[in-house]
Amino acid sequence: KNEVEQSPQNLTAQEGEFITINCSYSVGISALHWLQQHPGGGIVSLFMLSSGKKKHGRLIATINIQEKHSSLHITASHPRDSAVYICAVRGNYQLIWGAGTKLIIKP
Amino acid sequence: NAGVTQTPKFQVLKTGQSMTLQCAQDMNHNSMYWYRQDPGMGLRLIYYSASEGTTDKGEVPNGYNVSRLNKREFSLRLESAAPSQTSVYFCASSDGRVSEQYFGPGTRLTVT
Numbered sequence: 001k002n003e004v005e006q007s008p009q010n011l012t013a014q015e016g017e018f019i020t021i022n023c024s025y026s027v028g029i030s031a032l033h034w035l036q037q038h039p040g041g042g043i044v045s046l047f048m049l050s051s052g053k054k055k056h057g058r059l060i061a062t063i064n065i066q067e068k069h070s071s072l073h074i075t076a077s078h079p080r081d082s083a084v085y086i087c088a089v090r091g092n093y094q095l096i097w098g099a100g101t102k103l104i105i106k107p
Numbered sequence: 108n109a110g111v112t113q114t115p116k117f118q119v120l121k122t123g124q125s126m127t128l129q130c131a132q133d134m135n136h137n138s139m140y141w142y143r144q145d146p147g148m149g150l151r152l153i154y155y156s157a158s159e160g161t162t163d164k165g166e167v168p169n170g171y172n173v174s175r176l177n178k179r180e181f182s183l184r185l186e187s188a189a190p191s192q193t194s195v196y197f198c199a200s201s202d203g204r205v206s207e208q209y210f211g212p213g214t215r216l217t218v219t
Contacts, residue, residue, distance in 0.1 A: 004149070033207070043197065043210040086149065094165060095208070097149030 003027050006087050006098040014106055019074040021101045023087030026068065030090050034061050034072050037084040037100065046072070046085075077105045109133055113198050113211035120188045120218045128183040128214050130198030138201045139181035140165075140208065141173060143194040150197065156181055188218045 007022045023032070034046045047054050047061040049070075054061050058077075063070040074081055082105050087098040111132045120126055132139065137158045142150040152165030156175040170192060172184045181200075185192060195215050199208040 041195065041213045041215075043199075043213075045207045045209065048207050088150075094152055094155070095150075097151070099147065099149045 002099070003096050004087060004089055004098040006085075006101050008101060009099070010102045010104075012104045012106065013077055015078060017077050017105075019077050019081070019103065019105075021072045021085050021087075021103070023070045023072070023089075023098055024068060025070075025087075025089045025096070027089065027091050027096065029068075032063055032070050033088040033090070033095065034070070035086045035088065037086060039083065043086075074103075079105045079107050081105050111198055111200055111209050111211035113196075113214050115214060116212065117215050118217070120185075120216065122189060122218060124188050125184070125186050126188065127185075128196055128198075128216075129180070130182065130211055131180045132198075132200040132209070133179065134200060134202075134209065135178070136200035136202050136209070137178070138203060138206075139175065140199040140201075141171075141181070141183045142197045142199065143167065143192075144197060144213075145194050153183065153196075185216075188216075190218045192216065193218045 004025045031050045033048050037043045049063050058075045060073040084100040084102050086100045088095040114129045140155045141153040144150050151167050154173040156162045159178045162173050174182045195213050197213050198211040201208045
């Protein structure tokens with residue numbers, strides 16, 4: 001069993017829909033990262049959080065340490081949000097990466 | 108301020124050839140990392156350098172060597188390339204152990 005599981009693996013939605021991507025992990029962590037990988041391949045860090053909730057524009061990330069679960073939400077989704085969203089958790093030193101969720105937003 | 112740069116962007120090698128992937132960052136970060144990304148899998152850490160002068164193995168170090176040349180530069184060497192090393196390689200840097208990582212654009216390597 002992978003230490004970091006993301007769901008769904010693939011998600012297709014219409015423009016304007018509210019999007020939720022989930023990340024569950026089985027190890028103790030000091031922080032959790034959400035990153036975005038564009039179709040061209042570039043990887044950008046979106047959030048790093050260790051408790052509660054963070055918001056940046058239309059993106060919201062939450063984490064529940066007790067349940068070992070995090071969610072990434074996108075409000076008013078847009079085709080430019082189409083990308084792979086990756087969850088990674090920080091254990092003792094290294095990051096443990098999820099396999100990613102491929103999101104496609106159709107106009 | 109270029110962030111993290113990698114060269115080359117693309118490379119095709121024959122089995123047994125060697126090459127070095129270059130990475131540089133201009134953010135004065137202490138830590139640097141090399142990852143590989145294969146289809147359907149998450150990023151896997153090859154080597155990392157917590158600070159100038161130190162390097163450590165990650166999850167998949169076999170077949171690779173690294174050099175932390177100075178604080179800015181961290182290179183990855185394939186001494187004898189194998190088809191299993193066909194992948195996209197990303198370099199990243201961070202300010203410290205528990206910090207956001209900043210990624211380079213990646214190098215797409217094909218070994219035939």
